[in-house]
Amino acid sequence: MNAIEVDNLRRIYRPVMGIFRRKVKEIVAVDDISFYVKPGELFGILGPNGAGKTTTVKILVTILIPTSGSARIQGFDVVREAEKVRPRIGFILGGERGLYWRLSGVDNLRYFASLYHVDPGISKSRIPYLMELVGLEDRGKEKVEGYSRGMKQRLHIARALLHDPDILFLDEPSIGLDPIGAREVREVVRNLQAEKKTILLTTHYMFEADALCQRIAVINHGKIVALDTPEALKEVVKDLHIIEVEVFGIPSEVIERLQAKGFIENLAVENVEQRQVLLIQTARGSEAVPDILAILNGLRVGKISVREPTLEDAYVRLVGNKGE
Amino acid sequence: MASIRPFYLTKYLRVIASTFEMTFRQTVKDAFILFAVLFQPLIIAMLALWMLKDKGGQYIIFVVIGSGMTGLWSSLLFISGNGITVERWMGTLESLVAAPTPIQVVVIGKNLANVLQSLGSMVVSYILVSFIFGYPLSIAQPWLFLISLIITVVSFVCFGIIIASLFILNPDVQRWQNGLEFPVYILCGFLFPIALLPGWTTPLSYLLTPYWAALALHASAQGTGTIANISFAWGVMLGYSILYLFLSKRLFRVILKKARVDATLSMH
Ligand SMILES: Nc1ncnc2c1ncn2[C@@H]1O[C@H](COP(=O)(O)OP(=O)(O)O)[C@@H](O)[C@H]1O
Numbered sequence: 001m002n003a004i005e006v007d008n009l010r011r012i013y014r015p016v017m018g019i020f021r022r023k024v025k026e027i028v029a030v031d032d033i034s035f036y037v038k039p040g041e042l043f044g045i046l047g048p049n050g051a052g053k054t055t056t057v058k059i060l061v062t063i064l065i066p067t068s069g070s071a072r073i074q075g076f077d078v079v080r081e082a083e084k085v086r087p088r089i090g091f092i093l094g095g096e097r098g099l100y101w102r103l104s105g106v107d108n109l110r111y112f113a114s115l116y117h118v119d120p121g122i123s124k125s126r127i128p129y130l131m132e133l134v135g136l137e138d139r140g141k142e143k144v145e146g147y148s149r150g151m152k153q154r155l156h157i158a159r160a161l162l163h164d165p166d167i168l169f170l171d172e173p174s175i176g177l178d179p180i181g182a183r184e185v186r187e188v189v190r191n192l193q194a195e196k197k198t199i200l201l202t203t204h205y206m207f208e209a210d211a212l213c214q215r216i217a218v219i220n221h222g223k224i225v226a227l228d229t230p231e232a233l234k235e236v237v238k239d240l241h242i243i244e245v246e247v248f249g250i251p252s253e254v255i256e257r258l259q260a261k262g263f264i265e266n267l268a269v270e271n272v273e274q275r276q277v278l279l280i281q282t283a284r285g286s287e288a289v290p291d292i293l294a295i296l297n298g299l300r301v302g303k304i305s306v307r308e309p310t311l312e313d314a315y316v317r318l319v320g321n322k323g324e
Numbered sequence: 325m326a327s328i329r330p331f332y333l334t335k336y337l338r339v340i341a342s343t344f345e346m347t348f349r350q351t352v353k354d355a356f357i358l359f360a361v362l363f364q365p366l367i368i369a370m371l372a373l374w375m376l377k378d379k380g381g382q383y384i385i386f387v388v389i390g391s392g393m394t395g396l397w398s399s400l401l402f403i404s405g406n407g408i409t410v411e412r413w414m415g416t417l418e419s420l421v422a423a424p425t426p427i428q429v430v431v432i433g434k435n436l437a438n439v440l441q442s443l444g445s446m447v448v449s450y451i452l453v454s455f456i457f458g459y460p461l462s463i464a465q466p467w468l469f470l471i472s473l474i475i476t477v478v479s480f481v482c483f484g485i486i487i488a489s490l491f492i493l494n495p496d497v498q499r500w501q502n503g504l505e506f507p508v509y510i511l512c513g514f515l516f517p518i519a520l521l522p523g524w525t526t527p528l529s530y531l532l533t534p535y536w537a538a539l540a541l542h543a544s545a546q547g548t549g550t551i552a553n554i555s556f557a558w559g560v561m562l563g564y565s566i567l568y569l570f571l572s573k574r575l576f577r578v579i580l581k582k583a584r585v586d587a588t589l590s591m592h
């Protein structure tokens with residue numbers, strides 16, 4: 001049996017806009033997605049902000065009801081059998097909220113342990129173990145309000161593990177962390193994987209998904225645009241080369257003219273201060289450079305480089321831009 | 325809650341105890357709560373004492389208890405009433421809902437902490453008034469009073485669950501809260517007997533569990549009641565409590581379902 005099964009899941013938000021004229025706007029956050037996660041697998045959902053990652057996770061952890069479609073955790077329906085799902089899963093929803101800031105880290109864990117009916121005898125040894133696992137063993141007695149963002153996020157992970165669930169949902173566990181904090185969180189995730197936990201992780205960092213996940217669903221505008229292993233996803237851009245061209249103040253007509261060229265498979269523009277970096281995907285490799293320069297004629301051009309594609313480029317190809 | 329096995333009962337009692345403990349620890353430093361719990365009843369007690377100082381000794385204990393009850397009611401209305409909303413602001417509500425403990429159990433623990441903290445204010449008023457003002461205060465029927473107090477706590481805790489759930493359903497929380505504070509003081513006879521009110525309000529008083537609490541506490545403190553009418557008040561309070569528990573189970577099921585459909589468990 002699969003650990004997680006998702007069938008044709010859809011979720012529409014209908015936020016009420018305005019106080020007097022109650023306009024109702026519809027937002028399709030998750031648009032007919034299906035996937036499964038095998039026991040012990042580390043599965044990634046990768047997508048830009050607003051793609052529907054958090055919505056998907058919230059449905060799976062029973063705090064949001066789907067508009068249509070269904071999902072099962074270890075065979076239990078997340079809507080009809082939420083009570084059976086809840087003790088079997090742990091989750092974090094990213095960010096630093098969701099903790100009792102006036103209490104210490106250890107007190108937060110003690111409280112959630114009681115909510116998850118962890119035997120007091122067990123939590124006595126489990127809490128110190130978890131605090132060590134997430135690298136907070138020296139700070140456990142301090143109030144959470146004094147924790148850094150990364151510490152709060154790691155405390156969340158410890159909270160999710162209190163009842164030793166088989167299945168974990170980690171929604172953007174490294175969001176907003178500095179590179180060191182993010183690396184520490186990834187280390188924790190790797191350790192969990194080694195413990196044979198089933199993990200569903202969402203992220204908008206390509207390299208994080210690449211480094212951690214066995215399979216990745218790339219999601220954009222609520223839809224899965226690709227689902228495969230990182231290696232297979234790279235196949236999308238296998239025959240392409242990436243030409244990076246630095247330009248200064250490129251007009252949009254020139255970008256459109258480049259995009260119209262048949263030999264350019266994909267073009268993304270990154271703004272870096274007053275210059276732009278064109279990321280051009282082409283099958284022609286360095287041979288395409290003179291043609292590109294001909295179109296850029298008259299503009300100030302900086303560095304030009306040709307390189308092999310990475311998973312990042314596959315992501316750019318699938319999602320259409322750098323994901324911002 | 326008929327289907328609860330003993331196994332769950334101990335787990336739930338443990339949740340109530342840990343919720344109680346952490347609510348208590350979080351609130352001891354909260355200025356607003358200190359005001360509601362300690363200073364407001366004291367101010368009311370002193371004002372009332374000053375106005376009633378010619379009325380004689382038996383009135384004093386009435387005022388002490390009445391002012392304690394105002395503190396109890398205010399804290400139930402504002403702190404228990406906002407309990408869920410505060411969790412929502414902190415971002416902890418989603419974690420509470422997703423945990424395998426019914427949310428009513430958590431609400432019971434929070435309410436218990438709040439009610440017992442307010443009871444502290446009754447004691448403070450009592451001690452301050454008797455020492456500073458030099459009034460000799462005594463409880464006429466201490467055992468009946470103690471039992472009344474315990475049942476009062478139970479019934480307030482249960483009443484608080486209903487208040488918390490109704491306030492989640494009703495978005496105009498603030499207006500409801502302010503509008504309910506003083507009418508209940510008056511309707512429940514905290515500070516003067518309801519016999520002074522027009523007759524049509526009496527049935528309203530009977531519907532409110534704080535009325536029966538005030539009746540039992542006032543009567544046993546002053547020695548004006550019989551065992552029969554005090555224990556009748558106990559029975560009504562316990563009856564209401566069971567009713568509230570049943571109702572709250574249903575109310576929360578509806579409310580949480582609606583919140584999961586409308587995505588209102590967190591601030592988007
Ligand atoms: N409670 C909500 N009410 C209305 N719209 C929402 C709500 N939550 C999310 N959305 C919208 O749904 C879309 C998907 O959001 P989300 O699932 O949070 O994406 P992600 O986690 O991938 O950034 C976004 O357009 C977001 O603005």
Ligand SMILES: [Mg+2]
Pocket residue numbers: 050053054055171172
């Ligand atoms: Mg998100």
